[in-house]
Amino acid sequence: MTTMTRRMAMTTLGAALATPAFLKKAHAAEVTLRVHHFLPGVAPMQTRFFDVWAKEISEASNGAIEMQMFPSMQLGGKPPQLADQARQGICDIAWTLPVYTPDRFPVAETMAMPFMVTNAEKTSVAMHTLMEEFGQNEYKGMKPLAFHTHDGGKIHTRGQIVSSAEDIKGLKLRAPNQATGEMLALMGAETVFFPVTEMVVGLSNGVIDGCCLPYEVVPAFKLQELTKVTNEPEAGGRGIYANTFALVMNERKYEGLSDDLRAVIDAHSGADLSRRLGAQFDEFEAFGRSVVEKQGNEIHTIAASEINTWREMATPIYDNWIGKLNDAGHDGAAIVARANALLDAG
Numbered sequence: 001m002t003t004m005t006r007r008m009a010m011t012t013l014g015a016a017l018a019t020p021a022f023l024k025k026a027h028a029a030e031v032t033l034r035v036h037h038f039l040p041g042v043a044p045m046q047t048r049f050f051d052v053w054a055k056e057i058s059e060a061s062n063g064a065i066e067m068q069m070f071p072s073m074q075l076g077g078k079p080p081q082l083a084d085q086a087r088q089g090i091c092d093i094a095w096t097l098p099v100y101t102p103d104r105f106p107v108a109e110t111m112a113m114p115f116m117v118t119n120a121e122k123t124s125v126a127m128h129t130l131m132e133e134f135g136q137n138e139y140k141g142m143k144p145l146a147f148h149t150h151d152g153g154k155i156h157t158r159g160q161i162v163s164s165a166e167d168i169k170g171l172k173l174r175a176p177n178q179a180t181g182e183m184l185a186l187m188g189a190e191t192v193f194f195p196v197t198e199m200v201v202g203l204s205n206g207v208i209d210g211c212c213l214p215y216e217v218v219p220a221f222k223l224q225e226l227t228k229v230t231n232e233p234e235a236g237g238r239g240i241y242a243n244t245f246a247l248v249m250n251e252r253k254y255e256g257l258s259d260d261l262r263a264v265i266d267a268h269s270g271a272d273l274s275r276r277l278g279a280q281f282d283e284f285e286a287f288g289r290s291v292v293e294k295q296g297n298e299i300h301t302i303a304a305s306e307i308n309t310w311r312e313m314a315t316p317i318y319d320n321w322i323g324k325l326n327d328a329g330h331d332g333a334a335i336v337a338r339a340n341a342l343l344d345a346g
Contacts, residue, residue, distance in 0.1 A: 029058075029066035031261060033253070036091035038079040041071040043220065045095075049280055053268065061264045067093075086248045087141035093249045099177040106321075106328050107135035108147065108244055110339055113321055114183040115311045117152040117242035118343055120285065124148035124278025126342035127244060128271050134335050142248040145269035148277035150214045151285040152239015153180070155231040156223055157210035158203065161300050162231040165310060174199045174211040179321065180241040183314045184212070196221060203227065212240060215288030216281060224295035237304040238311065238343070245277070 039045050046069065054067035073079065075091055082096035098105040099112050108131060110116070117123045127147045153176060155162050162168060169188030175181030181191040192208060196217070202208040203226040210227060218224055233239055254265065292299065318336060325332030
């Protein structure tokens with residue numbers, strides 16, 4: 001080593017020793033939170049929400065909280081296991097659907113009943129309120145961060161126009177959840193349940209006549225190419241259905257954070273986050289509808305009066321759900337009435 005090289009090395013070492021420890025660690029994360037979900041990494045939910053949310057939390061914590069994203073079930077398991085993975089600590093935060101495990105989270109699943117949706121933002125706020133009032137003990141071992149829904153589902157068909165319940169008779173339709181499937185069956189449809197990937201094949205080969213899904217799903221599965229007609233409820237009223245979502249964190253991980261880092265998580269979760277997620281899904285919905293329009297497919301409006309008739313037909317489904325809530329130790333009638341009041345308010 002030359003004299004100049006030795007001097008440069010000593011200067012570098014001296015500078016490193018002179019740097020205060022807190023500056024050296026300013027960008028080192030104190031806590032890493034593993035976020036697990038079922039959608040691919042290119043999905044809008046990842047790129048437009050999770051990536052943005054993670055950056056906001058990192059900046060608010062001055063880099064002390066880092067979120068590692070694991071889309072597409074990269075930590076293993078299947079989507080119905082996500083809530084338990086968060087509870088068990090396999091991941092720290094999970095994004096999941098209560099309907100993946102039917103009847104296990106009945107309060108959270110209530111808003112997935114038929115006709116319990118207006119738009120995603122308003123319904124997400126209603127769901128969050130409902131969970132605060134009735135569902136506080138439903139996610140034991142987990143810290144709920146937000147609850148939300150997507151916008152109301154539409155009936156996409158290979159060509160059939162649906163103006164009334166009579167038009168649904170005899171159609172083979174892929175149902176999005178158990179309760180909606182029961183409702184479609186009451187109207188005479190032949191309902192089937194299988195993953196959306198199988199739905200694509202079913203529509204392609206004519207095994208099914210259509211499906212009930214929100215517009216936001218359309219681009220990912222090129223549904224606009226597999227169907228010719230979208231039947232949507234008249235604007236301003238209730239939608240056909242909406243699945244519910246829960247964003248939950250391992251409770252031990254949350255409680256183990258320092259007070260200041262828990263405050264960061266609290267500031268980026270709760271009712272405001274539920275509203276934000278709902279609004280995000282309304283944006284996804286608008287884009288999906290534009291894809292259908294660009295394809296030149298027919299968009300047919302189902303009158304609000306007809307939707308009200310369908311709601312009356314679904315009375316046995318609501319009664320059955322109230323019974324399930326009662327069996328779970330809740331006041332089922334009060335929960336369903338409160339959900340409807342929240343949706344009708346404003």
